[in-house]
Amino acid sequence: MDVFLQQVVSGLAAGGIYASLALALVMIYQSTEHINLAQGEMAMFSTYIAWTLIDAGIPYWIAFVATLVISFIGGVLIERLIIRPVENAPVLSLVIVFIGLLVIFNSLAGWIFTYTIKPFPSPFPESPISVGNVVLSPHSLGAIGVTLLILLLLFGFFRYTSLGLAMRAAAQNPVSARLVGIRVAWMLALGWGLAAAVGAVAGMMVAPVIFLDPNMMGGVLIYAFAAALFGGITSPGGAVFGGFTIGVVEALAGTYVPFIGSELKLLVALVIIVGTLLIKPTGVFGKAVVSRV
Amino acid sequence: MSAILEVKGLEAWYGLTKALHGIDFEVAEGGITAVLGANGAGKTTTLRAVCGMVKRQGEIRLGGQRIDGKATEDIVRLGVAHVVEGRGTFTALTVEENLQLGAYTNLGDKRKVQEDLERVYRYFPVLEERRRQQAGTLSGGQQQMLAISRALMLRPRLLLLDEPSFGLAPLTSQEIFGIMRTINEEEHVSMLLVEQNAQTALDLADTAYLLETGTVVVSGDAERIRDNDVVRRSYLGY
Numbered sequence: 001m002d003v004f005l006q007q008v009v010s011g012l013a014a015g016g017i018y019a020s021l022a023l024a025l026v027m028i029y030q031s032t033e034h035i036n037l038a039q040g041e042m043a044m045f046s047t048y049i050a051w052t053l054i055d056a057g058i059p060y061w062i063a064f065v066a067t068l069v070i071s072f073i074g075g076v077l078i079e080r081l082i083i084r085p086v087e088n089a090p091v092l093s094l095v096i097v098f099i100g101l102l103v104i105f106n107s108l109a110g111w112i113f114t115y116t117i118k119p120f121p122s123p124f125p126e127s128p129i130s131v132g133n134v135v136l137s138p139h140s141l142g143a144i145g146v147t148l149l150i151l152l153l154l155f156g157f158f159r160y161t162s163l164g165l166a167m168r169a170a171a172q173n174p175v176s177a178r179l180v181g182i183r184v185a186w187m188l189a190l191g192w193g194l195a196a197a198v199g200a201v202a203g204m205m206v207a208p209v210i211f212l213d214p215n216m217m218g219g220v221l222i223y224a225f226a227a228a229l230f231g232g233i234t235s236p237g238g239a240v241f242g243g244f245t246i247g248v249v250e251a252l253a254g255t256y257v258p259f260i261g262s263e264l265k266l267l268v269a270l271v272i273i274v275g276t277l278l279i280k281p282t283g284v285f286g287k288a289v290v291s292r293v
Numbered sequence: 294m295s296a297i298l299e300v301k302g303l304e305a306w307y308g309l310t311k312a313l314h315g316i317d318f319e320v321a322e323g324g325i326t327a328v329l330g331a332n333g334a335g336k337t338t339t340l341r342a343v344c345g346m347v348k349r350q351g352e353i354r355l356g357g358q359r360i361d362g363k364a365t366e367d368i369v370r371l372g373v374a375h376v377v378e379g380r381g382t383f384t385a386l387t388v389e390e391n392l393q394l395g396a397y398t399n400l401g402d403k404r405k406v407q408e409d410l411e412r413v414y415r416y417f418p419v420l421e422e423r424r425r426q427q428a429g430t431l432s433g434g435q436q437q438m439l440a441i442s443r444a445l446m447l448r449p450r451l452l453l454l455d456e457p458s459f460g461l462a463p464l465t466s467q468e469i470f471g472i473m474r475t476i477n478e479e480e481h482v483s484m485l486l487v488e489q490n491a492q493t494a495l496d497l498a499d500t501a502y503l504l505e506t507g508t509v510v511v512s513g514d515a516e517r518i519r520d521n522d523v524v525r526r527s528y529l530g531y
Contacts, residue, residue: 162400165386166394168383168386169394172386173382176377179344179374179375180397181447182366
């Protein structure tokens with residue numbers, strides 16, 4: 001029983017990170033119907049920026065906030081400068097652009113920061129907390145807390161501010177949005193900025209666990225895809241639900257299914273992706289989009 | 294009477310297909326101009342061209358200022374509200390969120406927005422009853438009321454209306470046209486109205502233009518147009 005609880009908790013901690021990155025994917029998908037394949041590498045690059053700031057002696061939380069701001073601006077710039085010119089290109093061209101971005105960020109990180117694995121600090125205390133026989137790492141709990149806080153902030157932003165309302169309107173009906181004076185193009189850029197910032201949180205929360213290197217987000221991105229698809233690529237709440245579910249399933253499968261162990265964990269994510277697409281392509285909370293032809 | 298909207302030599306394209314072949318028209322300050330015509334005559338395109346939703350060329354002046362080079366959202370910000378054909382409702386948002394979006398360009402001024410909400414709820418009380426409801430679940434007539442209300446939230450100088458009677462029960466349509474008259478008389482909002490129902494449109498408008506395949510074939514006072522033989526036979530049916 002203790003092992004089970006232990007795995008559930010560590011699964012939730014990992015799940016929070018998948019949830020953040022899945023949320024970033026959903027945010028861009030909702031407004032543009034594109035899957036940003038470079039989301040993971042953008043998050044990795046943001047994490048390196050945080051590392052650079054912390055390494056220069058800046059206190060953790062100031063570096064954290066600064067990284068969010070820099071990532072946000074970076075996301076906006078990427079949309080304006082790279083995505084905008086190919087906005088109406090066929091989907092295959094866009095996929096190539098996304099893969100290009102992925103490779104560029106990966107190589108850029110390797111070039112600037114080298115491929116040597118670096119430790120990344122956690123802002124939370126190190127000594128584990130024991131509840132009964134379950135040992136909890138403060139970082140896991142902190143990561144879950146930070147993730148939930150970000151989600152709550154995003155929810156509040158979209159639900160209660162006029163800018164959030166305008167972004168929802170622009171995603172839903174761009175033509176009508178322009179007719180009420182919303183600058184739709186800027187809303188898309190804003191979406192990219194927010195997604196980049198949310199991704200940065202995921203990167204900074206996962207780095208203390210898996211260490212910092214240019215390839216760190218490869219696996220995480222696949223889990224995030226699985227989470228977004230399972231929860232429903234059209235539903236932000238679904239992405240969060242999917243993230244936590246995938247985290248727990250992955251942890252439990254690694255422990256209890258003998259042949260999976262830690263090597264084949266990634267397989268779990270792929271099985272979930274294929275299974276979702278076969279059985280319920282819209283995901284648990286997703287809406288089927290019906291369009292008239 | 295001076296003109297709020299002056300259009301000269303307006304041409305418009307969908308891709309390579311030319312839909313408007315150089316039309317001239319005006320909307321008087323505080324007036325209502327109707328654009329009549331059969332399906333495919335270019336009525337909707339005319340409205341789209343005015344607010345920059347299609348590729349267009351020609352001179353368009355709003356209160357003397359050239360707007361033919363401006364983007365849609367900037368034209369809206371100058372006070373042109375467009376009620377599109379099919380109503381353009383944000384279906385997943387609530388009725389009140391739709392209305393707030395109508396006032397997007399001055400959402401900062403909460404008091405003004407509240408005042409405007411009360412104002413449109415006075416015109417269409419049913420929208421107040423349903424303010425928390427998802428807009429996509431409204432009936433056709435209620436969605437048309439919502440579309441007009443959303444346009445009014447902008448406090449427009451010029452209201453572009455595309456087939457406001459389309460798909461509505463005669464009574465609902467009559468009610469909506471009645472309210473549009475009130476809005477025009479009390480708030481002095483100028484209107485450019487596109488309608489297939491020529492009778493209703495000519496009752497409301499002071500000036501009218503008849504379009505055929507992208508060209509103006511008849512124009513003048515609404516009264517005179519009503520007596521025009523071509524219009525009477527083809528569009529009024531008597």
